[in-house]
Amino acid sequence: MSDSHTKNTAALAALTDHAALARAWQLPALFAEDKKRFHHFSLEAAGLFLDYSKNHIDATTVSLLTGFARSCSLEQRRDAMFQGAPVNATEQRPALHTLLRAPAELRFELNGEVLSNEVQQVLQRIDQLSQRIRSGEWLGFTGKVITDVVNIGIGGSDLGPAMACAALRPFIKPGLRAHFLSNVDGHAIDAVLTNLSPETTLFIVASKSFTTQETLINARVAREWFLTKGKTADLAKHFVAVSTNAKAVAEFGIDTANMLPFWDWVGGRYSVWSAIGLSVAIAVGMDNFRAFLAGAHAMDKHFQESPLEQNMPVMLGLLGWWYRQYFGSSSHLIAPYHEDLRLFPVHLQQVDMESNGKRVTNAGIPVTSPTAPVIWGSTGTNGQHAYFQMLHQGTDLVPVDFIAAINPSHDRANQQHTLLANCFAQAEALMVGHQKDERAGHEGEALAEFRVLPGNRPSNTLLMDKLTPTTLGALLALYEHKTFVQGVLWDINSFDQWGVERGKTLAARILPELEGKSSTHTHDGSTAGLIARTLQKKH
Ligand code: F6P
Numbered sequence: 001m002s003d004s005h006t007k008n009t010a011a012l013a014a015l016t017d018h019a020a021l022a023r024a025w026q027l028p029a030l031f032a033e034d035k036k037r038f039h040h041f042s043l044e045a046a047g048l049f050l051d052y053s054k055n056h057i058d059a060t061t062v063s064l065l066t067g068f069a070r071s072c073s074l075e076q077r078r079d080a081m082f083q084g085a086p087v088n089a090t091e092q093r094p095a096l097h098t099l100l101r102a103p104a105e106l107r108f109e110l111n112g113e114v115l116s117n118e119v120q121q122v123l124q125r126i127d128q129l130s131q132r133i134r135s136g137e138w139l140g141f142t143g144k145v146i147t148d149v150v151n152i153g154i155g156g157s158d159l160g161p162a163m164a165c166a167a168l169r170p171f172i173k174p175g176l177r178a179h180f181l182s183n184v185d186g187h188a189i190d191a192v193l194t195n196l197s198p199e200t201t202l203f204i205v206a207s208k209s210f211t212t213q214e215t216l217i218n219a220r221v222a223r224e225w226f227l228t229k230g231k232t233a234d235l236a237k238h239f240v241a242v243s244t245n246a247k248a249v250a251e252f253g254i255d256t257a258n259m260l261p262f263w264d265w266v267g268g269r270y271s272v273w274s275a276i277g278l279s280v281a282i283a284v285g286m287d288n289f290r291a292f293l294a295g296a297h298a299m300d301k302h303f304q305e306s307p308l309e310q311n312m313p314v315m316l317g318l319l320g321w322w323y324r325q326y327f328g329s330s331s332h333l334i335a336p337y338h339e340d341l342r343l344f345p346v347h348l349q350q351v352d353m354e355s356n357g358k359r360v361t362n363a364g365i366p367v368t369s370p371t372a373p374v375i376w377g378s379t380g381t382n383g384q385h386a387y388f389q390m391l392h393q394g395t396d397l398v399p400v401d402f403i404a405a406i407n408p409s410h411d412r413a414n415q416q417h418t419l420l421a422n423c424f425a426q427a428e429a430l431m432v433g434h435q436k437d438e439r440a441g442h443e444g445e446a447l448a449e450f451r452v453l454p455g456n457r458p459s460n461t462l463l464m465d466k467l468t469p470t471t472l473g474a475l476l477a478l479y480e481h482k483t484f485v486q487g488v489l490w491d492i493n494s495f496d497q498w499g500v501e502r503g504k505t506l507a508a509r510i511l512p513e514l515e516g517k518s519s520t521h522t523h524d525g526s527t528a529g530l531i532a533r534t535l536q537k538k539h
Contacts, residue, residue: 011068018064019326022056027431027456030058045312046298046474051461054431055319055399056327065318066308069489074308077488082304084110088267088495089362095495096263097270097480098300101293101473118263122275125260126289129240130281133202134173141234142199150179150192151279152222153206154214157242158182159350160272160476161206163343164280164292167472170340170409171284178283181222184214189221198229198238205241206276208268210248213504219252242275267495269350270480288469295473303481313478316401316460317485323399323458324373333391334377337404337423338467344403345377348479355483355494362491371490381422391430392453400459402427403475407466423461430457514538 031037031053041053057065081087084094099108100119108116132138136145151161162180165172172178181192203226205219219239226238241249241259249259260275272280273293281289299313308314323329334345356372377383380402391398404423408416433455436448462478464471487494513519513531523531 008068008071011064011071015064015068016326018061019322022058022061023327025056025058027054027056027458034058043310043312043315045302045306046295046478047464047471048299048312048474048478049463050312050315051463052315052319054427055322055458055460057319057322061322062309065322066314069308069314069318069485072488072491074314074485074488078304078484081484082300084108084115084265088493090493090496090498091264093495094265095267095270096265097267097273098297100266100273101296101300101477103294103297115263115265122260122262123290126275126278126281127286129260130278130286130289133282134176134285138202139237140199140201141230141237144199146202147175147200148177148179148196149202149204149279149282150181150196150222151204151206152181152215152218153204153242153276154182154212155350155354156268156271157206157208157212157215157276159343159347160269161277161279163347164272164277164472164476165283166343167340167467168280168284168288168292168469171288171469173283173285176283178279180279181218182214184217186221189218189225193222193225198226201226201238202282203239204278205239205249205252205254206243206278207241208244208262208264208266208271208276210241210243210245210252213507216252223253240278242278268497269354272476284469291469292473295468295470295475296477297473298470299474299477299481303477313481314485316478316482317489319458319460320373320399320482321486321489323397324370327397329373329397329399330370331374331376331396331398333383333398333400334375335380335383335400335402335423335426336377337380337402337419339379340409340467341403342379344475345375347476349375351480352483354497354500356487356490356492357499358490358492358494360492362493367490367492369490371492372486380426381419384422384426388426391457392433397457400427400430400457402459402461404461405464405467405471409466427459427461429453429455430459431455433457 034040037053038051041055041057043050081095082098084096086092087095094110096115099115102108102116104120106116107114133146138146140146151158158180165178179192181189203219203222205215207215223235223239226235230238235253236255236258239254239258241254242262243249243259244262244264246256246259246261250256260278262271262274262276266274273296277289280292303311303313320332334348336342336344352375353372358371360366391400402423404420433453434451436452464475484494509521510531514534516535
């Protein structure tokens with residue numbers, strides 16, 4: 001048995017014993033014992049402040065958790081990722097999204113290729129293209145300026161840019177609108193195109209592979225819609241592509257001079273930092289897009305350079321792992337108290353669950369502990385009036401990440417104070433709970449039990465001064481690295497997604513059958529029944 005395996009087993013055994021004690025702890029009592037607990041369990045990095053004091057941990061827990069992380073070679077594996085080692089072993093690729101946000105002066109070479117030069121060249125092309133559209137130099141086929149940009153893509157080619165455009169709403173150039181079209185459902189494209197004019201609309205067909213069924217169908221429908229007014233020769237003024245697959249882009253009919261490339265070492269869910277972020281750069285301008293990259297880079301440096309005990313992504317990753325491993329938590333709530341972050345939980349679902357929803361280790365052996373929890377959430381205060389009841393009095397333990405900006409981008413202090421009061425109150429209520437009032441007649445004996453909130457429920461609170469391109473970049477990079485950390489703790493490959501492929505294969509088989517073509521494929525009874533009923537009832 002290897003030395004590292006022995007260390008790993010010993011660290012895990014110590015944690016398992018310690019967790020048995022920690023499960024009995026009461027969070028309010030931990031605060032009573034340590035008057036400086038807030039100070040001891042908070043961190044600041046890259047413009048973000050993390051309060052993680054409302055967790056079932058003490059100094060020993062942190063020491064055991066970081067010890068376990070070291071026994072999993074977290075530092076070495078982090079460094080390997082940054083250095084371009086093929087950490088995505090099943091696809092034999094590095095995962096170098098961090099290079100996309102590195103400063104221009106950083107030279108990075110891999111296998112004889114200066115990748116940093118390629119990154120900077122594409123950034124320049126994003127800069128030029130976005131500037132031409134924003135300045136009104138790029139004109140549509142009737143000589144009008146572009147007012148609407150439609151990003152057609154799905155998964156990582158949609159969620160990141162859609163989230164960033166929503167989050168950076170106050171930075172969007174007035175008169176310019178960004179739309180996101182992902183679903184193959186025809187109602188989605190109807191909803192987007194309804195108020196648009198082919199004369200003033202630019203489509204960005206964003207697809208790493210340029211083979212994704214949904215994206216190509218939507219792009220074809222968009223092209224047909226455009227051709228109801230424009231001519232084939234006008235297409236170049238209204239369609240650009242972002243892809244790693246120039247051949248497929250050309251076959252589709254988009255001039256590759258209008259294609260911005262990226263590389264197979266950028267995972268789809270980590271691609272907003274690449275040319276996939278073109279819609280963001282157009283909407284908010286290149287300076288803001290570069291600030292977004294710089295914010296992420298500041299978090300990258302923090303992740304690379306800070307000791308594990310003071311490392312924000314490491315701490316978030318360890319805490320999430322702790323509850324998943326030892327407290328039976330099967331989900332994790334992301335609660336942004338900022339309306340412009342409403343798509344952040346949605347984007348994180350792909351970042352986290354597509355990365356860590358895995359059942360075998362890097363060695364291909366079934367894992368022995370649960371992997372990615374369900375990531376879910378929506379903005380506060382809306383969630384408080386929907387599902388927070390379950391957090392307070394339900395039977396599951398759901399760790400929560402509250403995310404807020406202290407200063408808003410509007411000037412209505414009263415609304416902001418109310419928002420933050422609710423955010424802090426929810427975290428407090430989850431932890432402190434509400435004990436049974438035994439005073440006779442006070443609340444009425446009959447209702448006393450119903451009013452009890454057990455409390456002792458954990459949460460993190462992340463605060464930023466203000467939501468800006470820089471803090472957004474840092475926030476997203478924080479969660480990307482948190483996901484990476486957990487992947488290391490589980491010893492899984494966070495950069496492949498084989499599970500998604502199966503559904504694509506089966507959909508491709510079923511499609512001709514729904515179109516009435518004969519098929520040699522057989523299906524289970526339910527699927528066969530659904531296909532038969534659809535064929536019988538469809539108009
Ligand atoms: O959903 C699976 C997936 O492969 C994602 O990883 C990716 O972000 C998405 O499909 C879109 O893929 P593409 O950019 O190649 O169209």
